[in-house]
Amino acid sequence: MITIKFPAFLTIRIANCLIQRCEKALQSVDKDILFDFSACSFSEPFAITLLVGAMLFSIKRGKVVTYLRSSNKKLEDYLNRIGFYAWGHGTGKEMKSTVKQVELRHLKGVEPLYTDNIITVLQHYLTLSQGVRGSLHLSLNELMTNTFDHSQTQMGCFVCAQAYKSRGTINICLTDFGRGILKSLSTSDEYRHLKNSIDAIELSIQEGVSSRKNRLAGLGLTHIHRFLKINEGQIHIISGDGWVHWDYTNGAIRQVRKKKLDTEFEGTIVNIIAKADGEGIYFLGSENPEEDIF
Amino acid sequence: MEYIINIKKVCGKNIVTRDDGKKVRDLIELQWTLIDKIKIDFGNVLVASVSFFDEIFGRLALKYSRSELTEKIIMENIQEYDRALLNDILRSRFRQQELKFQRQN
Numbered sequence: 335m336i337t338i339k340f341p342a343f344l345t346i347r348i349a350n351c352l353i354q355r356c357e358k359a360l361q362s363v364d365k366d367i368l369f370d371f372s373a374c375s376f377s378e379p380f381a382i383t384l385l386v387g388a389m390l391f392s393i394k395r396g397k398v399v400t401y402l403r404s405s406n407k408k409l410e411d412y413l414n415r416i417g418f419y420a421w422g423h424g425t426g427k428e429m430k431s432t433v434k435q436v437e438l439r440h441l442k443g444v445e446p447l448y449t450d451n452i453i454t455v456l457q458h459y460l461t462l463s464q465g466v467r468g469s470l471h472l473s474l475n476e477l478m479t480n481t482f483d484h485s486q487t488q489m490g491c492f493v494c495a496q497a498y499k500s501r502g503t504i505n506i507c508l509t510d511f512g513r514g515i516l517k518s519l520s521t522s523d524e525y526r527h528l529k530n531s532i533d534a535i536e537l538s539i540q541e542g543v544s545s546r547k548n549r550l551a552g553l554g555l556t557h558i559h560r561f562l563k564i565n566e567g568q569i570h571i572i573s574g575d576g577w578v579h580w581d582y583t584n585g586a587i588r589q590v591r592k593k594k595l596d597t598e599f600e601g602t603i604v605n606i607i608a609k610a611d612g613e614g615i616y617f618l619g620s621e622n623p624e625e626d627i628f
Numbered sequence: 629m630e631y632i633i634n635i636k637k638v639c640g641k642n643i644v645t646r647d648d649g650k651k652v653r654d655l656i657e658l659q660w661t662l663i664d665k666i667k668i669d670f671g672n673v674l675v676a677s678v679s680f681f682d683e684i685f686g687r688l689a690l691k692y693s694r695s696e697l698t699e700k701i702i703m704e705n706i707q708e709y710d711r712a713l714l715n716d717i718l719r720s721r722f723r724q725q726e727l728k729f730q731r732q733n
Contacts, residue, residue: 461724564716566678584644584679626715627694627722628703 335366340374344381346570346605349577352381354597356388359397366398375406377413380570380605382438383492383509386422387601390440391489391511422492433458434497441478442490449474452495452506459497459504459610466561473557477508477604487512487601497610503567504608511601515573531576532592538571539580558606570605574598583609631663636671643675649683656688660700670706681714682721689721 338359344352359367369389389399404410415435417425422440424430430437431451439448449471456462456470481491491510498505512518516534519525528534539555555571562569563582570579575598581589633655635643642648656666675681688697697718703711 461727564678584677626711627698627718628701628706628711628714 335368336362336364337368337370339370339372340385342373342375344374344377344385346378346380349380349570349572349603350593350595350597352384353572353595353599356384357597357599359388359392360395360600362392362397365396366400367392369399369401371404372402374404375409377409377418379494379496379505379507380509380603382413382416382418382494383507384603386418386438386440387489387492387509387511390421394489416494416496431455434499436493436495438492438494440490440492443482444475444478446471446475448493449478452493455495455497456504456608460565460608469557470561473555473561474506477555477558481508481510481512481602499610502610504610506606506608507603509601509603514600514602515571516576517574531574532578532594535571535573535576535578536590536592539569555604562606562608566609568607570607571602572599572605573602629663630665630667631659632667632669634669634671635675636669636673643673643680644677646679646683649680653684653687656684656701664700665702666700667702667704668706669704670710672705672707674707675710676713678713678717681710681717685714686717686721689718690725694718694722 336359338355340355341348341351359369369385371385389401392399404413413419414425415437417423417430417437417439420438422438424439425437429439429447429451431454433455436448436451436455439445441448452474453462453467453471457467462470478491478493481487487510489511491508493506493508495504495506497503514531514534515538516528516531519528519534519537525534525537528537539559559569559580561567562580566582566584568579568581568583570577572595575595577593577595579589579591579593581591633652635652638652638655639648642651652668656668659666685697685701688701692700703714706714
């Protein structure tokens with residue numbers, strides 16, 4: 335048996351370490367894998383989607399997976415509430431969501447109701463016009479469609495959302511275990527020249543970039559990215575061995591951090607961190623045909 | 629009478645944060661009742677910061693009407709990108725005021 339022990343803080347900051355451990359489990363020759371969460375005390379949506387996905391993917395590969403629960407009661411309660419131990423199947427018949435949290439779901443197709451729940455969380459903390467709500471709805475649906483269309487995974491994707499009052503942020507994470515952005519884009523003649531994951535990730539946020547042929551596509555990441563720029567939020571995209579982090583928390587001065595992961599991740603993670611300022615009002619330029627003020 | 633605020637002189641390279649913006653807003657508010665026109669000269673520097681603009685003009689938009697703002701303030705040497713950003717911010721703030729007003733009534 336191989337034991338994979340996880341650290342105390344399961345956050346996006348240590349994505350490299352967490353991905354390395356998950357890949358260790360996925361690549362292991364041992365039949366039995368123990369995921370040890372006993373030392374964990376805090377988890378972000380990123381880790382929740384990644385760990386549940388890695389455990390299910392391991393089972394799909396014929397492994398026997400067991401896990402050790404966290405000894406931290408607060409985290410245990412949280413993981414139960416968000417549906418971590420329900421492995422993305424939901425904790426009840428109805429999809430559970432509050433204004434602070436949308437439970438973890440393992441989606442195998444676009445689920446508009448799930449997207450509605452995410453929009454409800456966003457709307458609780460931000461004033462969104464009907465146009466922005468519609469645009470975000472379409473973008474989130476498109477992101478999910480990407481995981482089914484492009485990643486060519488039978489595994490679907492794992493999604494959950496959490497608002498943090500103390501941090502003033504809303505965190506949404508989508509994780510799939512497909513072929514990744516580079517391999518997906520490389521299937522199109524237009525993007526065959528791409529050689530590394532970081533370039534592919536950077537290209538993926540540009541308008542109309544998609545591996546889909548003869549179909550309108552490639553708007554999901556572009557719209558979300560544009561929204562986060564105005565919102566002064568952040569977006570992390572991890573795919574293959576690339577990790578790109580767009581950080582707009584310091585006004586519109588863009589900070590892009592790029593990192594090559596030590597271990598290649600089989601799939602794509604889109605981690606969205608919106609600023610829940612409660613002050614701003616967001617609407618589309620097209621909704622506002624007024625003349626300029628200055 | 630006209631009062632000129634030269635952004636380069638007042639802020640130097642500090643044209644990003646809300647604190648930077650507050651410095652300019654304090655100057656504007658100090659002159660608001662004393663001077664007819666306040667000219668803000670951006671010296672063609674690209675600001676591109678929502679925080680900076682919102683702290684100056686977004687906050688003023690919550691306090692003064694659109695006509696009061698446009699009658700009092702003159703923008704000079706502002707980059708087109710910044711002008712568009714500034715107009716977006718102001719529209720958001722004016723709309724916020726409208727919604728607040730509608731909710732109250």
